[in-house]
Amino acid sequence: MPAPRRDPVTRAADALASPVLNALIGLAGIIIPIAAWVSASASVKNTLLIAETAIVIALTGNHLWLRKRFITLRRATNLKAMDDAQYYDLVRAHLEQELISDYGEIADGHLQVYASEVPRLSVLLVKTLLDSPTQPKRILAADLTTNPGLLTQRREYLAANRRLLEAGGTINRLFIVFQDDLRREDYAKDFLALVNHHRQLGVTCGLAVRDRLRADQAVDVVIIATAAALVEEEQGDAEYTRGRSSVYFKNVERWIGRFESVWGHGADSAPMVLQTYEATARPMLDGGTWDTDRTRQTVDTL
Numbered sequence: 001m002p003a004p005r006r007d008p009v010t011r012a013a014d015a016l017a018s019p020v021l022n023a024l025i026g027l028a029g030i031i032i033p034i035a036a037w038v039s040a041s042a043s044v045k046n047t048l049l050i051a052e053t054a055i056v057i058a059l060t061g062n063h064l065w066l067r068k069r070f071i072t073l074r075r076a077t078n079l080k081a082m083d084d085a086q087y088y089d090l091v092r093a094h095l096e097q098e099l100i101s102d103y104g105e106i107a108d109g110h111l112q113v114y115a116s117e118v119p120r121l122s123v124l125l126v127k128t129l130l131d132s133p134t135q136p137k138r139i140l141a142a143d144l145t146t147n148p149g150l151l152t153q154r155r156e157y158l159a160a161n162r163r164l165l166e167a168g169g170t171i172n173r174l175f176i177v178f179q180d181d182l183r184r185e186d187y188a189k190d191f192l193a194l195v196n197h198h199r200q201l202g203v204t205c206g207l208a209v210r211d212r213l214r215a216d217q218a219v220d221v222v223i224i225a226t227a228a229a230l231v232e233e234e235q236g237d238a239e240y241t242r243g244r245s246s247v248y249f250k251n252v253e254r255w256i257g258r259f260e261s262v263w264g265h266g267a268d269s270a271p272m273v274l275q276t277y278e279a280t281a282r283p284m285l286d287g288g289t290w291d292t293d294r295t296r297q298t299v300d301t302l
Contacts, residue, residue, distance in 0.1 A: 084227030109250040126160040137169035140223040145175045148190040165202040185290040206270025229255040
């Protein structure tokens with residue numbers, strides 16, 4: 001199949017961005033003032049200086065235009081400082097290709113994003129895990145579930161999760177919920193529907209009561225293998241008009257440790273806590289016999 005024909009504007013833009021052309025202009029900028037300096041003719045000297053001035057103006061304009069057309073992210077001075085250098089470099093390359101904002105901070109192993117860029121970046125991190133040699137293909141996710149409907153609306157992110165699971169990866173998702181919300185029938189209905197949705201994807205789900213966690217444990221975070229941690233610092237809304245997150249490519253083990261301290265093991269693990277809650281809530285929801293007092297007793301034991 002022949003390559004599509006490019007319009008004249010595109011061809012001109014590519015020519016201006018050509019490294020060869022810019023190298024020739026730079027070389028001329030060096031040769032011309034030398035020639036003017038050695039020339040004995042005043043008229044030749046003036047002509048060369050005028051040409052040199054034109055070249056300087058052209059180089060300045062071309063530099064400013066290139067900065068608007070391309071985003072060049074600052075390179076990390078030491079890739080080995082990242083927990084997973086290959087994964088970090090793939091993410092950085094994707095950001096450069098997609099021209100998402102100005103991510104200069106990424107060279108330091110930290111990246112901050114706002115509002116509508118948060119879901120885009122979360123999808124990118126999952127897709128990069130799938131495409132990279134990084135092991136294990138595992139995601140640990142903790143969600144402050146104040147509004148169960150928000151997670152079901154992030155379709156592209158859930159689709160990326162599904163692809164990872166279908167490729168043999170694993171996802172543990174911890175729902176962190178206030179005890180007063182767990183006692184409410186309307187909340188319980190939406191929350192358990194959300195749990196069903198994630199289980200159908202193949203996600204292992206768990207529950208933790210927000211009121212019983214330390215502040216450093218009750219954090220929205222998505223941990224990508226041992227390579228990156230996406231920490232939600234300001235929760236977004238359905239319209240993505242607000243929200244702020246940071247991605248850390250260093251010291252990811254710190255976030256893994258926090259997650260595992262809440263997820264736990266055995267009879268007290270987050271999946272078992274969720275099962276205990278479901279054993280009380282689901283029959284009452286299915287039968288339309290919600291009992292607030294009974295639910296409160298169960299929640300108090302979690």
